[in-house]
Structures are given as C-alpha cells and as structure tokens.
Amino acid sequence: MIAEQIAEILRGRFGDRIVESNFKGAHPHVVVDAGAWHDMAVFLKSDDRLQFDMLRCISTVDMLEDNQFVVVYDLHSTRGVEHAPENWSARHEFCVKIKLPRDNAHLPTVADVWNAADWHEREAFDLMGVVFDGHPDSVDGPDGPHPRRILCADDWVGYPLRKDYEFPMEYHGIPAVTEYGQTRPVH
Amino acid sequence: LNFFFPKSGNEPRGFRDGVEVFPERESDEMSWIDNRFEEGLIVTSLDWAINWGRASSIWPMTFGLACCAIEMMAVGASRFDIDRFGAGAFRATPRQADLMIVAGTVNFKMASRVKRLYNQMPEPRYVIAMGACTVGGGPYYKHGYNVVKGVDLVVPVDIYVPGCPPRPESLLEGLMRLQDKIKNQSVARDAWRTTKERALAGVA
Numbered sequence: 086m087i088a089e090q091i092a093e094i095l096r097g098r099f100g101d102r103i104v105e106s107n108f109k110g111a112h113p114h115v116v117v118d119a120g121a122w123h124d125m126a127v128f129l130k131s132d133d134r135l136q137f138d139m140l141r142c143i144s145t146v147d148m149l150e151d152n153q154f155v156v157v158y159d160l161h162s163t164r165g166v167e168h169a170p171e172n173w174s175a176r177h178e179f180c181v182k183i184k185l186p187r188d189n190a191h192l193p194t195v196a197d198v199w200n201a202a203d204w205h206e207r208e209a210f211d212l213m214g215v216v217f218d219g220h221p222d223s224v225d226g227p228d229g230p231h232p233r234r235i236l237c238a239d240d241w242v243g244y245p246l247r248k249d250y251e252f253p254m255e256y257h258g259i260p261a262v263t264e265y266g267q268t269r270p271v272h
Numbered sequence: 273l274n275f276f277f278p279k280s281g282n283e284p285r286g287f288r289d290g291v292e293v294f295p296e297r298e299s300d301e302m303s304w305i306d307n308r309f310e311e312g313l314i315v316t317s318l319d320w321a322i323n324w325g326r327a328s329s330i331w332p333m334t335f336g337l338a339c340c341a342i343e344m345m346a347v348g349a350s351r352f353d354i355d356r357f358g359a360g361a362f363r364a365t366p367r368q369a370d371l372m373i374v375a376g377t378v379n380f381k382m383a384s385r386v387k388r389l390y391n392q393m394p395e396p397r398y399v400i401a402m403g404a405c406t407v408g409g410g411p412y413y414k415h416g417y418n419v420v421k422g423v424d425l426v427v428p429v430d431i432y433v434p435g436c437p438p439r440p441e442s443l444l445e446g447l448m449r450l451q452d453k454i455k456n457q458s459v460a461r462d463a464w465r466t467t468k469e470r471a472l473a474g475v476a
Contacts, residue, residue: 237418238381245417252417256380259425261417 086134086177088113094134099125104184114157114180122183123193129160129179130198136164137179140199143206145213147187149248154185154215156192185215194220194232207235214244306396311460319458326370326396327454330359330447333369335389338376340403340437352440357447366392371450372427373443377405377412378420390427398454400446401429404436411436 088108092115096103102121107114117125129137137160144157158181185192194217196202206217210232223230234241243250253261305322309315332354336344347354354360363369366389378386390399401423404410409421420426430453433446 241418250417253380257384259380259383259420261380261421 088179091135091177091179094132095125095128098128098132112180114182116182116184119183119185119192122181123195123198125181126158126195126198129181135162135179136176137162138164140195140201140205141178143202143209145209145215145246147213147246147248149187152187154187154190154213156183156185156209156215158182158195190215192217194218196221204235207232210244211235211237211241212244212246214247306459309460311458315458315460319460322459323455323457326457327451328358329361330357330371330398330450330454331361331363331369332359332371332373333366333389333393334362334364335372336375337378337382338403338405340375340405343437343440344373344375344402344443347440347443352444354444354447357444357451359447366390367394369393370396371398371400373400373402374406374423374427374429375402375437377410377416378423378426379416379418380420381418383420383426386423386426396454396457398430398450399423399427400431400433400443400450402433402443402446403438404434407432407434 092103092106092108095115099117099121102118102125103115104118105116107116129135139161141159141161142157144159146155146157148155160179160181162176162178164176183192190213192215194202194206196206196217197219203221206215206220207222209215210217210220211234216228216231218230220230220232222233224233233239237245242253255261336342346352348360348362359371366372370393372386372390372393374386390397401407405412405419406423406429409416409419412419413421423429431446431450433442435442438446
C-alpha cells in the first residue's frame with residue numbers, strides 16, 4: 086500500500102482531523118491534529134488494512150521561526166511479510182507529523198500503543214522539551230508530570246537541542262564555559 | 273599507635289567529619305607511610321624500594337567511558353601488552369586500583385561518578401587523562417553543552433596523554449612518564465611540597 090492509500094483510509098475514519106498532507110517528496114506524510122493523535126495511533130495499529138505494528142522513530146524538529154515544534158512519527162508494518170528478500174522488509178510504511186505550539190508543547194503519549202515510544206518520548210522530552218501526557222515513566226515537575234529524562238542528568242536545566250538553548254555556565258561546581266582561560270583548572 | 277593507622281581514624285576514605293570531600297590538590301592526600309619521617313639516608317634508601325614497588329605494579333582500574341577505552345583495551349591485550357610494565361592487572365574495583373585511566377569523554381552526569389570512584393581509590397593514587405576529551409574537552413570543547421572541559425576540573429590529573437584517540441604507544445609512553453614521576457617521590461616529611469608551599473607552611 087502506498088502513502089496515498091493509507092492517507093485515504095485515515096481520512097475516511099478521521100476526516101478533517103488530518104490537517105494537511107504531502108506525498109510529493111522523499112518522505113510522504115500527513116499532518117494531523119494533536120487531539121486526535123492517540124485515537125489515530127490505536128487505529129493505525131489495530132486496523133486490519135494498516136496493521137502498523139512497529140514505531141520506527143520519533144523525531145522532533147524545532148521550527149523556531151514558525152514558533153512551533155514538529156513531532157515526526159515514522160511507522161512501519163511488518164505483518165504479512167513472508168519470505169522477505171531481506172530483514173526489515175516493510176509491507177508498507179507511513180509517516181505522521183504533528184505540529185505543536187512551541188511555548189506549550191503537549192502531546193498524548195502513544196507508549197501504550199507502541200512500547201518503543203517509551204524511550205523515544207523520554208528522549209524527545211529530554212532534548213526538546215515536548216511533554217507527553219500520560220507517559221508511563223512520568224515524574225512530577227513544576228508544570229505537572231512529564232516524562233523522566235533519559236540522557237541528561239535528572240536535575241538538568243533546559244532542553245539542549247532547542248535552537249534557543251543557552252549553555253550552562255556551571256554544573257555542580259564544575260565550570261562549563263568554553264572560554265579557554267576560565268576553563269583552565271586553578272589547582 | 274598513630275604510626276600504623278591513618279590520622280583520620282575510623283572514618284571511611286574520602287570522608288571528613290562525615291562529609292564527603294573531594295580533594296582539590298594532589299598534596300591533600302598521602303598514604304600511611306608518607307609525611308612521617310625526616311629526610312635522611314634511611315629514608316632515601318626506603319624511597320628507592322617503595323618507589324620501585326609502586327612504579328612496577330601500577331594496577332589500573334577497569335574503567336572506560338568512550339572510544340578511548342577501545343585503545344586502552346588494545347594496550348591491555350597481547351600486541352601492546354601493558355603487562356610488560358607491571359600495569360596489566362586491571363582491577364574491577366577502585367579499592368584495589370592505583371591508577372585511574374580516564375579513557376573517554378566525561379560529561380556532567382558522569383563527573384560525579386568519576387569523582388566518587390577516585391575517592392574510593394586507596395592512596396597513593398594516580399590519574400591519567402587519556403585522549404583529547406579528558407585533556408580539555410576535545411571536539412566537544414565549543415559545542416558540547418554537557419561535556420566537562422577536561423577531567424582535571426573534576427579530579428587531579430598526573431599525566432595527560434593527547435590524541436583522538438591516542439595510539440596505544442602513546443598510552444604506554446604516558447604510563448612510563450607516570451613511572452618516572454613515581455620514582456621521584458619521597459616519603460619524607462613535606463617532600464611533596466614545592467618550595468613556596470614549604471615557606472607558607474613554615475617548613476624549612
């Protein structure tokens with residue numbers, strides 16, 4: 086099944102919750118409404134025609150000029166692939182993008198649909214600050230629960246891959262400035 | 273009795289008055305025999321024997337952080353064979369190790385662990401900063417938001433081995449320079465102080 090057909094199935098079920106679509110480039114995708122995303126994820130996995138049983142990747146893009154984040158879900162269906170010419174052969178694959186406001190990026194978790202989303206969402210929160218509501222590995226923060234950090238230390242300040250991230254000048258007494266003279270040790 | 277036991281009493285190493293302390297300087301630490309005798313003929317002969325023993329059995333800690341650790345493993349294997357220098361016994365616990373080869377990028381999350389491992393090592397203890405990252409941040413110097421710009425900001429370093437990663441021969445060279453350093457040590461009182469520090473401390 087090609088991306089147009091998959092999008093048509095989605096459109097028949099969700100209608101105008103699919104905001105826009107682009108099948109021209111190297112990465113055909115649809116852009117969907119954040120509120121419909123969890124239902125759509127369940128549908129994508131459980132529908133007999135689609136059967137997207139594998140979440141390949143979650144990427145997050147910082148569109149600073151547009152003041153929004155784009156969360157990219159790459160899906161992959163392995164069901165019904167027999168005698169595949171090589172491993173990882175896909176029956177079909179698809180991409181869903183979700184655009185979020187940059188200052189308050191909240192998205193429902195899909196870790197209950199695809200287990201792979203657990204760590205991917207933790208990473209997306211750690212490096213980009215997208216909060217996934219209802220994540221199974223959540224901790225309490227100042228603005229409510231958010232996924233636990235996965236790469237940076239638990240007390241890390243800020244989200245390093247944001248385009249407007251400011252580097253820490255000091256971390257637990259260790260100077261972190263990149264100026265040579267200030268970085269040299271004093272002992 | 274004080275002669276045989278460390279001054280800190282029953283307190284675990286790395287703790288002072290119940291608080292974990294991180295030594296900032298090499299001179300803050302010593303083993304049980306150091307800094308107890310005046311310089312003299314006997315001490316000089318003792319130095320030779322002690323230093324020979326210490327320099328000939330530098331046991332490193334099994335501790336690798338990144339790609340430099342691969343080179344460190346090569347040094348430990350038969351082709352380069354760090355055991356020729358008596359430093360082949362990689363210990364799986366810091367409490368049995370004399371040498372910490374910090375092989376790889378140290379980031380802020382790891383820095384406290386490096387500190388703790390260093391504190392758990394018995395004195396005399398030595399640190400080799402292996403590779404560009406541990407020497408001064410390396411390729412992450414400018415844009416590495418979470419990389420410590422040199423492990424000497426965390427623990428005192430004896431030998432710097434540059435390279436990205438260093439050739440195994442470089443690490444062996446660093447080990448030999450560390451042996452040179454150990455062979456110049458003395459257990460005599462205040463021998464480790466510089467002239468300026470002696471003057472400040474009121475020692476001749």
